[in-house]
Amino acid sequence: MSALMVAFVRVHDLEAYNREYLSIAHPLIVKYGGKALAVSEKVKHIQGSLPEGKFVILEFPSMEQAEAYYYSAEHQRVTENGKKYFSADSIIAENQLHKG
Template sequence: MKAYWIAHIDVTDPQQYSEYTRRAPAAFSLHGGRFLARGGRSQAMEGRPTPQRSVVIEFDSYEQALACYNSAEYQEACLHRQGVAKAEVIIVEGIEA
């Protein structure tokens, strides 16, 4: 069953954050992640104000999504996000069609 990362990010230092966006896709690729949405137009219809960036990444399984998040490659990329962005990352399992 597929799984999805849903991330909402507010960036305070775009230049430093670019190091994260340069490094993180390698971890997603290693674990079969595919971007479905990545920072395009968005509008909050309910809840908190629209974050600067919203990202959705699809994985073939919940376990792959968790393994990617916990991987050394992704955690190293996250070091470049610390202090320059506020991120909310949720991993959710999809439904069977």
């Protein structure tokens, strides 16, 4: 069963974020079998409480692969460095929607 990583990302320095974080994180996402399903700065809030920021959905083949990506030494290192350029709220959820 696939897993979704959903994040609201607040970028403070776009140039540095792209150079110092995204350019490294994207190949790591692919390395762990992930792919971007949605990225949008046009988010219309319709109900409840949500954090501000760019809306991002990544899909991984399984919860294990999503967690392996997130907790990998490479991702933790690039994220710690990237905190100078962005902040985020994120979750990983098992996709229980059956395809077919």
